Amino acid sequence: MHFSASAVAAATGGTVIGAEREIDGAGIDSRTIRPGQLFVPIVADRDGHDFIPQALDAGVRAYLTAQPTGATGEATAIAVDDTAVALADLGRAARARLTGAVIGVTGSVGKTSTKDLLAAVLSTTYVTAANERSFNNELGLPLTLLGAPDDTEAVVVEMGARGVGHIAVLCEIAHPTVGIVTRVEGVHLELFGDIEAVARAKGELVESLPDHGLAVLNADDERVAAMAPRTTAQVLRYAVDPVEPRDVDVYATDITLDDDLRAAFTLHTPWGSAPVHLAARGEHQVGNALAAAAAAGGSGVALDGIVTGLSAAAISGLRMELTTTPSGVVVLNDAYNANPTSMRAALAALARIDTPRRVAVLGVMGELGDNAAAEHRGVAEHARDLGVEVIAVNAPDYGSAASHVADVDGAVTALADLAAGDAVLVKGSRVAAMERVATALADR
Structure with a gap:
């Protein structure tokens, strides 16, 4: 989305230092920033101001700054009190320019896949923008709004939460007209405390919707279904193969x-x-597809557009990527992230592969709180019941139902006897970086 430097200053309460310039979108990473974007240096573990020179080398000619410095060379600075606050303010300004649907997607699992499916469906009918990868927090969401083309007719924004109140803050920036809640599960319990707090947090999206808006709720999840009274918007319910179809709208x-x-x-x-x-x-993608179909249909996409979009939609990387190595080993790479629900879904997919041997190489599932040990053991025992061998990588909580190795090299060594036709699932939380196992197997 195009802004002049003076419009950026007006939105953020900042001051332009240097020449008037046009910016198109924004970025916070000097390694991926593109010419024409506004560089926003975030102060976190590292001070983003230190990377302004690298952003300028990448072709940036305008940047925010909270330091008492002027413009650098031919670049224009917009001085603000706090760059993160200014980024949120810019997100609000970008949202104010949008006249079409803004669709928020939240839930303990399935957010990114639902976002990907929905964006593909909406694109059959509208000029559509959506967040890259899992840019779903107080930085990623305004970047998504700012990155929307000027002629955008629909925007999909994924919304994550690490505590009660976080989604409400994101909704205050994005003002969604449609909200999807996929599932409420016991993930991030180290941060939330209990699953009821997770439900309260996810329901903040539903509460934010306007009277003329639309809430899309998973009727297969009782905590999600119970959110309907929290909104005055229209409600569409979806379910996978329901016993009583008359109780749901999309199934x-x-x-x-x-x-x-x-x-x-x-x-x-x-x-x-x-x-x-x-x-x-x-098979777990069916529920995500139903959520996308309900939100898109409720936003005016015709049935043939829904079918076309769902049939063509690609999912973000490291999610259910199925490849075969030169030696004939089938690798199912679902290493982007992991929790007990997504683990069971991935194991179910592995069990469907017609093969003499199935192995799951699993990393830790993070942020499960006091239930961590029991949840890990439960996943390993579930895998054993499915006839799947488990190799746990630096994750002792999987217990006696798994074989244990210290690191990725140990996992690769343990897989040395794989034969053509054998199948391997690779999965774990982001901290485990289990995609390294899939990479190591790729040339074998």
């Missing part, structure tokens, strides 16, 4: 999974029914 029946782990089903909506074959892998 799937006749679900099958092909040899490439891609789901097909019959989609039922208030706007008609149609067969869908997902490009995304894993």
Whole structure:
């Protein structure tokens, strides 16, 4: 989205130092910043002001600063009191320019995949913008709004939370007109305390919606379904193969999974029914697709656009990536993140692969609080019940149902006897960086 330097200053209460300039979007990382963007130096573990020279070398000609310095060379500085606060203010200014739907997506699992599916569906009908990867916090959300093209008709913003009140802050910036809540699970309990606090936090999105808005709620999750009274907006409920379809608005029946782990089903909506074959892998993607279908249909996308978008949608990297190594080993790389729910979904997908041997190389599941040991043991025992061997990488909580190694090299050594046709799942929380195992296996 284009802003002049003076418009940036007006939105942030800042002062322009240097020539008037046009910016198009913004960035906070000098390594990925693009010419024409506004560089926003964030002060965190490292002071982003130290990287202004690198941003200028990358072609940036305007930047925010909270330091008592003037413009550098040919660049223009906008002096502000706090760069992070100024970024949020710029996000609000960008949101004020948007006239179409702004759709917020939250939930303990499935946010990013739902965002990806929804953006693909909306793009069949509207000029659509969505956050990159999982840019879902107080920095990523305003960057997404600022990155939307000037002619954007619909924006999808993923909303994460690390405590009660966080989503309310994001909603105050984005003012969503549509809100999706996928699931409420016992993740990040070290931060939330208990699952009821998770439900309160996720429901802040529903509470923020205007009277003319739309809430899309997962009827398969009782805590999500119970959020309906928290809004005066219209509510659409979705469910996977419900026992009583009359109790939901959007649902799937006749679900099958092909040899490439891609789901097909019959989609039922208030706007008609149609067969869908997902490009995304894993049966758990059916629920995410239903959420996307409900939000898109409620935003004016026709049924054929919904089907086309779902069938073509690609999912962000390190999520259910299925490859075969030169030696014939099948690798299912779902290493982006992990919690007990997503672990079971990935294990279910692995169990569907027709192979003589299935191995799950698992890293730690982070931020589970007091339930961490029990949750890890439960996942390992569930894998054993599915006939899946577990190799735990520096994660002793998986217990006696797993084999244990100290690091990635140990995991690769433990997999030395894999044969053609064997299948390996690689998964763990981001801190575990389990994609390194998949990379090591790629050339074998």
